[in-house]
Amino acid sequence: xxxxxGNLLPVYVxxxxxGSMGPYIQDLNRGLAALHEALLGEPMAAAKVRFSILGxxxxxxxxxxxxxxxxxxxxxxxxxxxxxxxxxxxxxxHRRIPQDxxxxxxxGYAVHRPAVFFLSDGQPTDESWLDAYELLIDRNRTPxxxxxxxxxxxxxxxxxxxxxxxxxxxxxxAMGGVDxxxxxxxxxxxxxxxxxxxxxALGSAQPELVVQQPAGFRMAxxxx
Amino acid sequence: xxSEVTADxxxxxxxxxxxxxxxxxxNGTVYRAESVHAPRRARKLIWEAREIGVPITDFEPxxxxxxxxxxxxxxxxxxxxxxxxxxASVRGYTHxxxxxxxxxxxxxxxxxxxxxxxxxxxDGVSAAPHSHIGATSACRAAVTQILADLTQGTPVDWQNxxxxxxxxxxxxxxxxxxxxxxxxxxAEREVATTLVAGxxxxxxxxxxxxxxxxxxxxxxxLHGRSYRCLLDAKFSADDEVFSSAVTALPRVPxxxxxGGPLDPxxxxxxxTDGFGDPLGDGSGDVGTYFxxxxxxxxxxxxxxxxxxxxxxxxxxxxTLLAIWPRDDAEQPR
Numbered sequence: 001x002x003x004x005x006g007n008l009l010p011v012y013v014x015x016x017x018x019g020s021m022g023p024y025i026q027d028l029n030r031g032l033a034a035l036h037e038a039l040l041g042e043p044m045a046a047a048k049v050r051f052s053i054l055g056x057x058x059x060x061x062x063x064x065x066x067x068x069x070x071x072x073x074x075x076x077x078x079x080x081x082x083x084x085x086x087x088x089x090x091x092x093x094h095r096r097i098p099q100d101x102x103x104x105x106x107x108g109y110a111v112h113r114p115a116v117f118f119l120s121d122g123q124p125t126d127e128s129w130l131d132a133y134e135l136l137i138d139r140n141r142t143p144x145x146x147x148x149x150x151x152x153x154x155x156x157x158x159x160x161x162x163x164x165x166x167x168x169x170x171x172x173x174a175m176g177g178v179d180x181x182x183x184x185x186x187x188x189x190x191x192x193x194x195x196x197x198x199x200x201a202l203g204s205a206q207p208e209l210v211v212q213q214p215a216g217f218r219m220a221x222x223x224x
Numbered sequence: 225x226x227s228e229v230t231a232d233x234x235x236x237x238x239x240x241x242x243x244x245x246x247x248x249x250x251n252g253t254v255y256r257a258e259s260v261h262a263p264r265r266a267r268k269l270i271w272e273a274r275e276i277g278v279p280i281t282d283f284e285p286x287x288x289x290x291x292x293x294x295x296x297x298x299x300x301x302x303x304x305x306x307x308x309x310x311x312a313s314v315r316g317y318t319h320x321x322x323x324x325x326x327x328x329x330x331x332x333x334x335x336x337x338x339x340x341x342x343x344x345x346x347d348g349v350s351a352a353p354h355s356h357i358g359a360t361s362a363c364r365a366a367v368t369q370i371l372a373d374l375t376q377g378t379p380v381d382w383q384n385x386x387x388x389x390x391x392x393x394x395x396x397x398x399x400x401x402x403x404x405x406x407x408x409x410x411a412e413r414e415v416a417t418t419l420v421a422g423x424x425x426x427x428x429x430x431x432x433x434x435x436x437x438x439x440x441x442x443x444x445x446l447h448g449r450s451y452r453c454l455l456d457a458k459f460s461a462d463d464e465v466f467s468s469a470v471t472a473l474p475r476v477p478x479x480x481x482x483g484g485p486l487d488p489x490x491x492x493x494x495x496t497d498g499f500g501d502p503l504g505d506g507s508g509d510v511g512t513y514f515x516x517x518x519x520x521x522x523x524x525x526x527x528x529x530x531x532x533x534x535x536x537x538x539x540x541x542x543t544l545l546a547i548w549p550r551d552d553a554e555q556p557r
Contacts, residue, residue, distance in 0.1 A: 004504045005277065006537030043281050044318050044539045108508075110501075 358415030
């Protein structure tokens with residue numbers, strides 16, 4: 001490590017763009033826009049985040065890569081399309097994250113463990129995604145293996161959301177009737193702030209990511 | 225007689241729009257941090273910190289929201305027969321922006337009979353709401369305990385320094401909350417803090433430094449342009465990613481004092497991660513800057529101004545203690 005140019009947190013929004021997400025896609029887009037606005041009001045937190053948006057359905061469309069949100073006029077939109085391949089989503093992330101971490105380090109930055117926001121209704125149309133998922137989160141096999149916060153949206157299969165979250169307390173389900181866009185924005189902003197500050201979790205030897213339950217969501221484990 | 229006010233001193237058309245503020249972030253234009261709410265004339269630099277690389281957006285800090293007075297910055301400096309001391313603790317840019325208190329603190333004292341300079345540097349854990357009180361209490365408790373051992377003429381019992389400091393922290397948390405009893409876990413949630421505490425002592429073979437560490441504050445010896453880290457640092461070159469998790473008081477880990485001789489021409493530095501993170505291994509811009517700035521002692525307020533440098537993404541509180549052995553010091557017999 002040389003004298004560092006800065007400390008960065010790579011954040012990935014991994015959003016389900018499958019057909020079943022159709023009724024919620026606009027909420028997601030509003031949530032991303034609100035998140036963008038909120039971070040512009042927190043310039044020091046924004047300076048530490050590099051933001052990527054990946055939309056997945058049959059395949060993965062990269063909507064944004066390692067962006068400094070202070071330099072973006074608006075965020076790209078998500079679109080409902082096709083089926084829900086979790087395998088494609090996790091395989092793409094597994095390829096992408098080590099490349100991104102290396103690229104940022106090569107620019108002289110120190111890099112926090114990446115955070116992934118997984119937004120889905122928890123109804124994958126493929127069954128073979130678990131191997132790709134296990135590989136992605138395995139810290140021995142994947143350099144910079146991420147923490148995954150999973151948010152269930154719509155007609156949620158809560159068990160799947162719990163399975164995708166890297167810790168039980170990182171799995172959430174949206175409650176009916178909430179302003180989903182605002183809830184997502186609030187959640188992401190709070191998380192960004194907490195993650196870039198020195199964190200401490202009681203009773204844990206290696207706390208890294210303190211996630212509080214977002215307003216409008218409940219722990220997915222409670223609804224399993 | 226009062227004259228009639230005919231013009232709005234801050235006309236709305238002078239305020240930058242959200243788009244302008246966004247544009248400013250991309251081309252380096254300096255606004256106040258609350259740019260979309262601030263008058264256009266506030267583009268003028270306000271804080272005027274020293275810039276190292278890309279600076280943090282300049283803005284006027286908010287007052288610290290704290291029940292007791294907590295100054296934004298403290299600076300101190302003096303010399304003994306053997307050492308010259310400079311110390312500063314400055315509030316981080318995020319705390320200034322949000323109006324939260326400086327959670328770092330420092331205490332440094334001279335033990336006249338032995339000539340030792342005794343010090344403590346603490347970084348309150350941001351998740352603990354009264355950690356600024358914890359940091360102050362920890363520094364003072366640790367220095368008091370080390371001074372007491374020196375006065376007794378016994379070797380400093382470093383494990384006891386940590387125990388006594390932890391106990392003081394729990395007592396302080398109890399007083400802050402106004403409760404008769406408080407268990408250590410509750411105290412940790414309120415006042416947790418890191419600590420480096422130690423001393424430099426003039427000896428027949430030259431000055432010797434000794435210190436203990438709880439958490440990620442650290443210490444270095446600067447020689448010319450090279451920094452030698454004396455304690456565990458947060459970073460390792462082999463780490464793929466780094467973590468901001470810390471061990472903190474009032475937990476009482478087993479500590480082993482570390483140290484060694486402070487050679488002529490060397491400067492002992494003790495600092496929180498707000499200084500250590502941007503320093504890294506000292507080979508970058510921040511290391512180069514401080515190697516020059518610390519070649520010899522500067523006036524205490526200049527020392528504090530140097531420490532308050534502006535560099536993007538480094539917005540934590542910073543505390544730095546520097547101790548130079550005096551060239552003209554007579555060695556003890």
